[in-house]
Amino acid sequence: MSTVILLTLTGxxxxxxxxxxxxxxxxxxxxxxxxxxxxxxxxxxxAYATWWxxxxxGLAVAVPLGIAAGAAxxxxxxVVLIRPLYKRPTEQVLVTVGLSLAGVALLQSVWGADPRTxxxxxxxxxxxxxxxxxxxxxxxxxIGTAVVVLLALLAFLHKTRYGLIIRAGVENRDMVSALxxxxxxxxxxxxxxxxxxxxxxxVLGGMYFGSVSPGQGASLLIFAFIVVVxxxxxxxxxxxxxxxxxxxxxxxxxxxxxxxxxDVSVVVLLALVLxxxxxxxxxxxxxx
Amino acid sequence: MILxxxxxxxxxGGSHILQGVTFDVPPAGVTALLGRNGVGKTTTLRAILGxxxxxxxxxxxxxxxxxxxxxxxxxxxxxYVPEDRCVFGGLTVAENLRLAVRGPDPDYDTVHELFxxxxxxAGQRAxxxxxxxxxxxxxxxxxxxxxxxxxxxxxxxxxxPAVVSSVAAVLARVAEHVPILLVEQNLAVVRRLxxxxxxxxxxxxxxxxxxxxxxxxxxxxxxxxxxxxS
Numbered sequence: 410m411s412t413v414i415l416l417t418l419t420g421x422x423x424x425x426x427x428x429x430x431x432x433x434x435x436x437x438x439x440x441x442x443x444x445x446x447x448x449x450x451x452x453x454x455x456a457y458a459t460w461w462x463x464x465x466x467g468l469a470v471a472v473p474l475g476i477a478a479g480a481a482x483x484x485x486x487x488v489v490l491i492r493p494l495y496k497r498p499t500e501q502v503l504v505t506v507g508l509s510l511a512g513v514a515l516l517q518s519v520w521g522a523d524p525r526t527x528x529x530x531x532x533x534x535x536x537x538x539x540x541x542x543x544x545x546x547x548x549x550x551x552i553g554t555a556v557v558v559l560l561a562l563l564a565f566l567h568k569t570r571y572g573l574i575i576r577a578g579v580e581n582r583d584m585v586s587a588l589x590x591x592x593x594x595x596x597x598x599x600x601x602x603x604x605x606x607x608x609x610x611x612v613l614g615g616m617y618f619g620s621v622s623p624g625q626g627a628s629l630l631i632f633a634f635i636v637v638v639x640x641x642x643x644x645x646x647x648x649x650x651x652x653x654x655x656x657x658x659x660x661x662x663x664x665x666x667x668x669x670x671x672d673v674s675v676v677v678l679l680a681l682v683l684x685x686x687x688x689x690x691x692x693x694x695x696x697x
Numbered sequence: 698m699i700l701x702x703x704x705x706x707x708x709x710g711g712s713h714i715l716q717g718v719t720f721d722v723p724p725a726g727v728t729a730l731l732g733r734n735g736v737g738k739t740t741t742l743r744a745i746l747g748x749x750x751x752x753x754x755x756x757x758x759x760x761x762x763x764x765x766x767x768x769x770x771x772x773x774x775x776x777y778v779p780e781d782r783c784v785f786g787g788l789t790v791a792e793n794l795r796l797a798v799r800g801p802d803p804d805y806d807t808v809h810e811l812f813x814x815x816x817x818x819a820g821q822r823a824x825x826x827x828x829x830x831x832x833x834x835x836x837x838x839x840x841x842x843x844x845x846x847x848x849x850x851x852x853x854x855x856x857x858p859a860v861v862s863s864v865a866a867v868l869a870r871v872a873e874h875v876p877i878l879l880v881e882q883n884l885a886v887v888r889r890l891x892x893x894x895x896x897x898x899x900x901x902x903x904x905x906x907x908x909x910x911x912x913x914x915x916x917x918x919x920x921x922x923x924x925x926x927s
Contacts, residue, residue, distance in 0.1 A: 570795075577785045577796050583748060584783045588838065589771035589799045 414542035416660045422548040422617060424656025425555030429610035430633035431640065431648040432562060433483075433603025439579035439643020441596040442498070443491055446505040448607055448633070449626030450512035451486075455479030455608025456527075456621045457516060463528035471528070472612055479608020480601050487600035492593065509627060516623035524622040527615035551613050555649075558606065562645050571598055579643035632659075635675055639682045641691025650690055654678070698756075699724040699846050699876055700745070705753035707737070707744050714740045716900040717753070722846065727868070727877045727890045729908055732897035733923050738880045739780055741897070742848045746770060746777060758845055772799060776839030780850040780880070782831040786824025790815055790834055793823050797838035808837040811867050829860035836867060847871070850880045865889055884924065888912050896921045 434448050459468075459475030466474075490508065494501040533547040566572035574595045578585045585592045607626075614629060615621040636655050640647030655675050663671030682689065700722035707715040715737045722728045730738050744751035747767045755763040762770055771777065785793055794808070794815070809816045812833040818826065823834055832852060839847055852868065853861040865886045868877065872890065881887050887894070891908035904911065904921055912918055 573788070573792055573796055577788060577792075580785045580787055581783055583767075584779065584785070585796070586767040587746060587748070587771060587777045587779065587783075588797045589768050589842075590796070591766070591768045 410540060411542035412664070414540050415544055416664055417657065418539070418542075418544050418548045418552070420657035420660035421653065422551040422656075423660060424652040424654075425551035426610050426614050426617060426629065427633055427636045427656055428555050428649050428652035429558060429606045429613070430629055431636035431652055432558070432645050433599070433606040434630075434633055435637045435640065435643055435645065435648045436575065436579070436599045437603045438637065440575055440582065440592075440599050441487075441491070441495070442582075444498075444502055444505070445491075445600075445603075446502065446630070447486055447508040447512065448505075448603065449628075449630035450509050451479045451482050451604040451607035451626070452611040452614065452629065453512065453516055453621075453623060453626035454482045454611070455604075456611030456615045456625065457520065458608070459612045460525060460527055460615060460621050468528060468530060475612045476605050476608040479611060480605035483600040483602075483604020483607070484597055486604075487597050491600070492596070495593075495596075509630075513623045513627060520623070522623060524620035527619055527621050529616040529619075533616055547616050551617055554609065554613060555652075558609070559645065559649050562602075566645065571595060575599060632675065635679050639679060639689055641689030644689065644691035647689055647691030698722060699758060700878065701754070701756040702741070702745070703754040703756075705741065705744055705751055705755065707740050707749055707751045709740070709749060714900055715744060715751070718897065718900070718902055720895045720902055720905055722876060722878050723893065725876050726892040727872045727879050728893040728895065729887045729891035730878060730880045730895050730897065731887065731911075731922060732903075736897040737900045738897055739850055742777070742850055742878070742880060745848065746775070774843065774845035776842065776844035776847040776875075778835050778839055778847065778849040778852060780854065782828075782835040784823040784826070784831045784834045786822065788823055789820050790823055790826070791819040793834050794837060794841060797841050799842045803841040804843075805841065808840050811840070811870070812837055829856050829864070832856060832860070832864055836864070836871075840871065844875050847875055847877045849877055851882060852879075853881065853883050853886055861886065884912060884918070884922070 430448065430452060434445060437443055437445050455475040455478050458478035459471045462471035462474045486508065490504050491501060494504060529547065533550055535546050536543040537546055566576055574585060574590055578592050578595055582592050611626065614625060632655060636648055636651045639655065640651030658674055658678060659671035662674040698721040703719050705715055705718040718741055730741060732738055740749060743749045745755055747765055747770055751763060753763065754761060757775060814830065815833055815837055818830065823831060836852065849868065852864050856864065861883065869890055879891060887908055894906060894908040894911045895902060896904040898921065918924060
C-alpha cells in the first residue's frame with residue numbers, strides 16, 4: 410500500500426509539471442496556431458534564472474524572478490520572431506525548433522552541460538508520512554502549485570475580457586478579428602502566460618529532480634506535447650486531466666514494468682487517443 | 698457612396714477568384730450582391746474586410762481601406778454577419794454578445810426588442826442553439842454597435858421558411874438606419890429587401906442596376922442567376 414501511495418503522489422507531482430508546461434503550450438496552439446518547439450526554452454530560462462539568483466538573493470526573490478524570466482522570454486519570442494511569421498507556418502516551426510536548439514547550446518556554453526544542483530526550501534527536502542508511505546514534501550509543492558494555477562487560469566479565462574477573447578479565439582480567431590478585436594494582442598498575452606507557466610515548471614522541475622541541465626526543458630516538452638494532444642488543443646481542463654493520466658501511467662508502468670516501459674505506455678496511449686478520439690479528451694477543443 | 702470597389706482582384710491557392718470587381722454601395726438601403734455558387738460573393742466580402750489578400754482599391758466612407766487590419770476596419774464602423782453565422786459555440790449567448798461590444802454604450806435595448814428570445818437564453822451555450830437562434834446572435838452582435846455599413850452574408854441559408862421571414866423582417870428594420878451589402882440566394886428575400894443589385898459571374902461584375910429591374914425580367918434572372926422567377 411505504501412508503494413501505491415508513493416507512486417500516486419510522485420505521479421501526480423510529475424503530472425503537475427506536465428500540466429504547467431502543457432497548459433501554456435495548449436493555449437498558444439489553440440489561439441495562435443503556433444506549434445511552439447521553443448516552449449522548453451522558456452522552461453529552461455526560468456529554471457536557470459532561479460538557480461542563478463537563489464544564492465545571491467534567496468528563493469523568495471529567485472523564484473518570482475525565474476517565473477518573470479520565462480514570461481519575458483515568451484513575450485519577446487512572440488513579438489520578435491513569431492509575429493512576422495503568422496502567415497508562414499512552416500517557417501514558424503523552423504524558427505521555434507532552431508531557437509530551441511540554439512537556446513540549449515547557449516545555456517551549455519554559459520553554464521556547461523552537466524546538471525547543476527538545484528536550490529529548494531529546507532522543508533521541501535523533508536518527508537511526510539501518509540499511511541505507511543514516506544512522501545517527499547516537494548510532491549505536495551508541485552501538486553499544490555498546479556491546482557492553484559489551474560484555478561487561476563480558469564478564473565482568468567471565465568471572468569476577464571481577455572479570457573473571453575482567448576476562449577473565442579481558440580474557436581475562430583478570424584471571427585474575433587471580425588468583431589473589431591485585435592486578436593494579436595491576445596497572442597502576445599498567451600505567449601507571456603505560457604512563458605510564465607513554463608518558467609514556473611522550470612523552477613518546480615529543478616526542485617523535483619534536484620538539478621537543472623540545459624536539455625531538461627526539451628525532454629519535458631515531449632511529454633507536454635503528448636499531454637496537449639491527449640487533452641485537446643486549447644483546453645486547459647483537458648490538459649489537466651491528460652497530465653494526471655500521463656503522469657500516473659508513466660510512474661506505475663515504470664515501477665511495475667521494465668525500465669522505460671512507462672514512456673512507451675504513454676506513446677501507446679497517445680496512439681489510442683488519436684485513433685479513437687482525435688480531438689482529445691476535451692472533444693470540443695475550445696474554451697477552458 | 699459609402700463603399701466603392703475598384704478593380705478588386707483576389708488570387709487564392711492558384712485560383713483567380715475575383716478578377717477586377719468594380720461596384721458602389723449607396724449610403725442607404727440594401728444592395729444585393731448576387732450570383733451563382735462559387736462566383737466570388739463571399740470572397741468579395743472577405744476581401745473588403747481584409748481577411749484575404751487582395752489588389753485593387755476599396756474605399757469605405759471616402760477612405761482607402763484595402764490592406765487595413767480587419768479589426769481596425771470593423772472598429773471604424775463596418776459590421777459583418779458571416780455566412781454560417783460563426784457564433785462561438787463554447788461561449789454562452791451573453792458572452793457572444795459581450796465579446797462583440799466595441800464601445801461604452803452598447804445598444805442592448807434594440808437587440809432585446811428585436812430578439813427577446815436572446816435575453817431568455819443568455820446563459821445557454823450558443824453551440825446548442827438552433828440555426829435560427831444562432832442567426833439572431835450573429836445579427837445581434839452587429840446591432841450592439843454603431844455601424845456605417847453592414848456586410849451580411851447569406852443570413853437565411855439553411856433556415857426554416859418561418860425563420861427566413863422573421864430574419865428578413867429584422868434586416869428590413871435594420872436597413873432603415875444603416876446600409877447593408879447583402880449576399881443572398883433567396884430571391885424572395887432579395888425582392889423584399891434590396892433596392893440595388895450587383896451580379897457576379899466568374900469573378901467579375903456581370904450586371905448592376907435595381908433589384909426590381911433584375912428580378913422583374915425572368916430571362917435576365919435565368920441567364921445571370923440560373924434560376925427561374927421565384
